[in-house]
Amino acid sequence: MKLRFHKMHGLGNDFVVIDARDAPVEITAARARALADRKTGIGCDQLILLEPSDIADVRMRIFNADGGEVEACGNATRCVVSLLGGAARIESLGGMLEGTSIGDQVSVDLGEPRFDWDAIPLAYAMDTRSMPVGWEALEAPAAVNVGNPHVIFFVPETDRVELDRLGPLIETDPLFPARINVNVATVDDRANIRLRVWERGVGLTDACGTGACATAVAAIRAGLADAPVTVTLPGGALTIDWAPGRPITMTGPATHVFTGETELGAL
Numbered sequence: 001m002k003l004r005f006h007k008m009h010g011l012g013n014d015f016v017v018i019d020a021r022d023a024p025v026e027i028t029a030a031r032a033r034a035l036a037d038r039k040t041g042i043g044c045d046q047l048i049l050l051e052p053s054d055i056a057d058v059r060m061r062i063f064n065a066d067g068g069e070v071e072a073c074g075n076a077t078r079c080v081v082s083l084l085g086g087a088a089r090i091e092s093l094g095g096m097l098e099g100t101s102i103g104d105q106v107s108v109d110l111g112e113p114r115f116d117w118d119a120i121p122l123a124y125a126m127d128t129r130s131m132p133v134g135w136e137a138l139e140a141p142a143a144v145n146v147g148n149p150h151v152i153f154f155v156p157e158t159d160r161v162e163l164d165r166l167g168p169l170i171e172t173d174p175l176f177p178a179r180i181n182v183n184v185a186t187v188d189d190r191a192n193i194r195l196r197v198w199e200r201g202v203g204l205t206d207a208c209g210t211g212a213c214a215t216a217v218a219a220i221r222a223g224l225a226d227a228p229v230t231v232t233l234p235g236g237a238l239t240i241d242w243a244p245g246r247p248i249t250m251t252g253p254a255t256h257v258f259t260g261e262t263e264l265g266a267l
Contacts (some may be wrong), residue, residue, distance in 0.1 A: 003264040005042065006083060007257040009258070010075030012206030012235030014257075016044040017076075017083060021052050029067030035262070037064040042262060045117050045202050048076050056091040057084060064201030069093070073146025074209020074238075078106040082254035094147025107251040110210070113217045114145040121149070123175050129221065134231070135170050138184070139159075142218035147250060148200070149176065150214035152183040154224065158196050167198025181208065185215045190226045193219060195233050206235030213248045216240035 003025065006017040017034055018025055027049050035041045046062055053059035060080055062073050072094030081088045081099030090097040099108035117125045120143045126132060128143040130152070138161065151170065155161055161184045170182045182198040195215050198209040212231035219225035220242060223244040228241040238252040 001264045002261045004259065004261050006259050007042065008079040008083065008211075008255060009045070009257060010078050010207060010209060010235075010252060011238070013046075013073075013075040013208060014044050015048050015076050015079055016042050017048040017079065019050045019083075021050055021058065024051075025049065027063060029062070029063070029069075030238065032063035033067040036063075036067075042260070045199070045205055046070075046073055046076055047178065048073075048080065050080065053091040054199060056089040056096060058088070060097075062092070064199075064202075066201040068201045070148055070201065072097075072110070072156065072210055074108065074110060074146075074213055074253075075207055075254075076208065076209075077108045077110070078250070078252060078254040079256075081106050081108060084258065092147070095196060097147075101254070104137040104253045104255065105251060107169050107249055107255045110146055110213055110248045110250060112245070112247050113214070115143070115221075117143075119145050120180075121177055123177055124158050133175065135166055135173075138166060138170070142212040142222065144217050146210045146213045148181065148210055149178060150181045150183055150211055151176075152185055152215050152218040154219070154222075155184050155186060158184045158186040158194050161196070162196050163196055164204055167204065171200055181211055181214075183211045183215050185219070185231075187219055187224045190224070191229060191233045193225060193229055195231050197233065207233040207238075209238060209250055209252070212238045213240055213242075213250055217242050217248060222261075
């Protein structure tokens with residue numbers, strides 16, 4: 001069986017997008033890992049499966065490179081909106097998402113952030129504004145759920161953090177029963193933040209849309225920044241707008257690289 005796909009990326013965070021609205025496609029963890037493999041498959045950070053929805057224009061399912069299905073991905077949401085064109089409503093495990101595409105810029109509404117410890121989720125109750133925990137020099141993170149779970153460490157210089165070593169330790173800590181995305185951020189001024197992300201099930205990534213959203217929200221909540229905030233990741237910049245009691249809006253580019261076919265039966 002030949003499988004048609006789109007290769008897309010948002011600031012270097014890349015995706016294989018499969019449109020299964022007209023004909024169903026079965027994606028298992030093993031098949032997702034095979035398609036995501038950069039040496040023997042197509043290669044991507046996440047595999048995106050589009051399915052029919054009774055309540056939205058499309059249902060979006062997200063599989064990390066390790067094969068695990070996750071709730072949300074901001075960069076993938078922008079790519080899907082760009083692929084559909086114009087305005088779109090997207091059903092996801094993380095909730096209902098809305099977006100608008102104008103040229104190569106896409107704005108998406110990712111809903112309201114959640115801060116309760118059991119909504120992150122954490123293993124036990126604590127203040128998610130400044131958690132009384134630490135891993136070596138990384139201490140007192142904030143925790144935010146923006147459709148998927150994030151912890152954010154504000155540090156003097158993000159580039160000096162050994163995120164490739166500390167990221168997997170924090171991701172799999174028993175404090176986080178669903179694992180966690182790990183963000184290390186430096187606030188340059190009230191409108192600009194630099195960010196690096198260890199993404200759950202992926203590893204170090206050039207860009208993470210939900211990480212940018214979670215970090216901006218945590219900075220605004222802590223009084224460190226004002227909305228809108230420009231969050232700059234290794235792959236480029238995103239603009240995040242948020243106020244308490246309102247949904248998060250993220251704006252940035254989405255790029256269609258190519259369309260191709262692969263043999264699904266061999267995977």
